[in-house]
Amino acid sequence: MDTEILLVAIVWILLTFFIFKLAKSKNRQPLGWILVSIITSPVLILIILAIMPNLKSEKKTRKKRKKKSS
Secondary structure (H helix, E strand, O other), X not given: OHHHHHHHHHHHHHHHHHHHHHHHHOOOOHHHHHHHHHHOOHXXXXXXXXXXXXXXXXXXXXXXXXXXXX
C-alpha cells in the first residue's frame, strides 16, 4: 500500500517537472500550468502544452501579418 502511494507521488512529481520544463521552453507561465494540472490532469496538460505553439514564434507571425496588411 505504501509503495503504491509512493509510486503515484513519484509519477505525479515527474509529470509536474515535465510540465514545468515544457511550459518554460514554450515561453508560457510554468507555475500557472502546474496549478492547472493539479486541478485537472497532468497528462492532459502535457498534451495541451505539446500542441500549443511557442509564444515567441507566435509573436513573430503576428508581426509579419501586421506588416503584410499595412
